[in-house]
Amino acid sequence: MYNVSIIGASGYTGAQLVQLVHQHPALSLEGTYVSENSADAGKNIAALHGNLAHLNYTLTPISNDILVELATEMDFVLLATPHEASHDWMETLSAGKAKILDLSGAFRIKDTQVFEQFYGFPHTATTSLKKAIYGLAEWYEDDIAQADIIAVPGCYPTASLSALKPLAASGLLDDAVRPVINAVSGVSGAGRKASLTSSFYEVSLQAYGVLGHRHTPEIEAYLATPVIFTPHLGNFKRGILATVTVKLNQGVTSAQLDAAFTEAYANAPIVRLRASFPKIDDVAHTPFVDLHWKFDEASGYAVITAAIDNVMKGAASQAIQCLNIMTAQPVETGLVQ
Ligand SMILES: NC(=O)C1=CN([C@@H]2O[C@H](COP(=O)(O)OP(=O)(O)OC[C@H]3O[C@@H](n4cnc5c(N)ncnc54)[C@H](OP(=O)(O)O)[C@@H]3O)[C@@H](O)[C@H]2O)C=CC1
Numbered sequence: 573m574y575n576v577s578i579i580g581a582s583g584y585t586g587a588q589l590v591q592l593v594h595q596h597p598a599l600s601l602e603g604t605y606v607s608e609n610s611a612d613a614g615k616n617i618a619a620l621h622g623n624l625a626h627l628n629y630t631l632t633p634i635s636n637d638i639l640v641e642l643a644t645e646m647d648f649v650l651l652a653t654p655h656e657a658s659h660d661w662m663e664t665l666s667a668g669k670a671k672i673l674d675l676s677g678a679f680r681i682k683d684t685q686v687f688e689q690f691y692g693f694p695h696t697a698t699t700s701l702k703k704a705i706y707g708l709a710e711w712y713e714d715d716i717a718q719a720d721i722i723a724v725p726g727c728y729p730t731a732s733l734s735a736l737k738p739l740a741a742s743g744l745l746d747d748a749v750r751p752v753i754n755a756v757s758g759v760s761g762a763g764r765k766a767s768l769t770s771s772f773y774e775v776s777l778q779a780y781g782v783l784g785h786r787h788t789p790e791i792e793a794y795l796a797t798p799v800i801f802t803p804h805l806g807n808f809k810r811g812i813l814a815t816v817t818v819k820l821n822q823g824v825t826s827a828q829l830d831a832a833f834t835e836a837y838a839n840a841p842i843v844r845l846r847a848s849f850p851k852i853d854d855v856a857h858t859p860f861v862d863l864h865w866k867f868d869e870a871s872g873y874a875v876i877t878a879a880i881d882n883v884m885k886g887a888a889s890q891a892i893q894c895l896n897i898m899t900a901q902p903v904e905t906g907l908v909q
């Protein structure tokens with residue numbers, strides 16, 4: 573068994589991790605932490621999340637001493653914390669034997685200038701940043717297997733890159749035309765803390781972060797191509813539907829497009845190539861990425877849809893996929909029966 577602790581365990585992704593680690597056959601959940609002055613310190617996770625009412629884990633306030641202890645005693649520490657907290661703690665946490673999987677955006681972007689521009693604070697944890705491996709599980713398996721620090725991808729980049737990377741890898745994308753990604757997320761993407769913009773009465777389908785969302789440079793970095801990315805907030809709880817429009821090189825055939833997806837995901841049990849356009853309800857509360865596409869050979873334009881659960885494949889279950897790879901277990905262990 574591998575010893576695991578979760579920091580930020582009371583939030584949406586943290587609580588999902590508690591459930592996934594608890595049910596995993598090879599993982600033992602040793603500690604569940606919240607911030608030093610958390611209003612939930614000392615409470616049981618069961619009291620906060622009704623779906624975890626059968627579990628018994630106390631939320632302990634984190635401290636510097638505990639971070640040092642976790643670094644030396646845990647096999648894995650999962651960070652489901654704000655970007656700033658993950659950034660500030662990584663050097664301490666990664667100084668021991670523990671391997672760290674960070675769900676925040678703090679270690680995904682290697683260019684520190686771009687990072688500061690989009691995250692609003694300077695990156696100073698440079699040693700950890702250099703070591704961090706991007707945890708898009710279907711695409712960086714060999715690097716993930718050797719990693720000490722995993723930057724788990726953002727939810728929108730997971731959906732977008734799952735749709736786009738097969739095309740880039742097969743050289744089908746027309747470099748002259750940027751892929752256009754329109755994606756809709758449920759409100760859990762904004763986290764558990766109360767805010768007016770994600771409150772039930774206020775949310776009505778709307779674009780936000782237009783031409784400036786922090787996931788744009790993340791998608792571009794791991795696709796190696798500029799994109800137009802427009803996120804929308806929808807009035808539902810969980811899931812992301814990303815509709816991606818691309819121009820393919822002249823002469824590309826439907827058969828080549830189909831082959832790009834079937835070959836890329838031939839050994840990927842978490843990716844489901846669907847016979848029709850997927851719905852969010854098909855993937856909500858599951859670890860899957862569902863994909864479907866349609867191609868107009870005459871114009872060279874293709875439309876691909878990717879559906880994921882933002883809290884699962886967009887965060888917690890993708891972290892578990894990475895952990896499975898790091899421990900040489902089948903990637904779907906503890907996720908798919
Ligand atoms: N929600 C989603 O769909 C996705 C989220 N992410 C990323 O995952 C991380 C967690 O997101 P999410 O679960 O939605 O967030 P939540 O707001 O739901 O939860 C945040 C958690 O972190 C704790 N926390 C807050 N501030 C600190 C701090 N300074 N030190 C330690 N703990 C702290 C909170 O508890 P308390 O404040 O009581 O201490 C809570 O447990 C974020 O970085 C987010 O960007 C990534 C992909 C998808």
Ligand SMILES: CC(=O)N[C@@H](CCC(=O)OP(=O)(O)O)C(=O)O
Pocket residue numbers: 675676677725726727728757758759760761762763781803805886
């Ligand atoms: C609906 C909503 O607000 N979503 C969040 C994205 C959450 C997430 O995946 O991203 P990070 O890990 O990069 O924070 C947003 O747009 O900021």
